[in-house]
Amino acid sequence: xxxxxxxNGLTAPPHPRSKRSDxxxxxxxxxxxxxxxxxxxxxxxxxxxxxxxxxxxxxMYRHFPSRExxxxxxxxxxxxxxxxxxxxxxxxxxxxxxLRLWFGRLGAYARVKQAASQALEAATRADLGSRCYPQVxxxxxxxxxxxxAAAPLRPGTxxxxxxxxxxxxxxVDDGPDWHERTDRMLxxxxxxxxxxxxxx
Numbered sequence: 001x002x003x004x005x006x007x008n009g010l011t012a013p014p015h016p017r018s019k020r021s022d023x024x025x026x027x028x029x030x031x032x033x034x035x036x037x038x039x040x041x042x043x044x045x046x047x048x049x050x051x052x053x054x055x056x057x058x059x060m061y062r063h064f065p066s067r068e069x070x071x072x073x074x075x076x077x078x079x080x081x082x083x084x085x086x087x088x089x090x091x092x093x094x095x096x097x098x099l100r101l102w103f104g105r106l107g108a109y110a111r112v113k114q115a116a117s118q119a120l121e122a123a124t125r126a127d128l129g130s131r132c133y134p135q136v137x138x139x140x141x142x143x144x145x146x147x148x149a150a151a152p153l154r155p156g157t158x159x160x161x162x163x164x165x166x167x168x169x170x171x172v173d174d175g176p177d178w179h180e181r182t183d184r185m186l187x188x189x190x191x192x193x194x195x196x197x198x199x200x
Contacts, residue, residue, distance in 0.1 A: 027063045029053045034074045039108045046070065078109045079132045086139035095146040096153070096190065102143055103166065103186045106136075110169035137163060147193070154193055165189050 033053040037044035046067050050060040064070040082105055089098035140159040147153035166189055169182065 026055050031077050039111050082109050083135045083139045086142050090146050095150045099143045100190050107169050107182050
């Protein structure tokens with residue numbers, strides 16, 4: 001005789017995977033909201049992020065016991081996203097356009113890096129820049145190589161030089177026009193990278 005369901009009026013316990021899945025969804029949502037929040041304001045609080053993510057304070061602190069822990073997680077997630085964006089942008093756009101779009105992502109990453117470095121340096125002495133620099137440089141080299149192969153880029157340009165050129169991203173203040181200023185300066189950098197003969 002087939003089993004007709006729980007016996008003795010007892011309800012079967014929830015599948016353990018559902019709780020883990022809910023926890024993973026909460027964590028992913030917190031990281032996503034926090035990334036946007038820190039990009040807008042490096043001073044964003046755990047309370048404001050929890051509210052925006054629709055989770056309680058208890059849920060927030062179970063995943064991230066401190067603001068520094070959340071910042072570091074967001075920073076690492078943004079590095080991964082920045083690196084993974086390079087081949088995806090190249091698949092969707094012509095190389096120079098892909099480079100310009102990637103620079104826009106680099107700008108958001110730079111703002112989170114600045115907040116993370118300031119918050120974590122005293123507590124952990126973590127050298128976040130040197131740990132993640134090789135990954136970011138490799139992604140940029142991929143974009144630059146594609147641009148050079150397509151012939152719109154000044155030959156011989158390398159990631160180290162370009163990252164030095166765009167280091168202003170780490171220094172732009174938080175004024176109301178920071179986005180417009182950043183966009184304008186990035187356009188100047190891209191125009192300078194176009195394949196023109198160098199001045200003698």
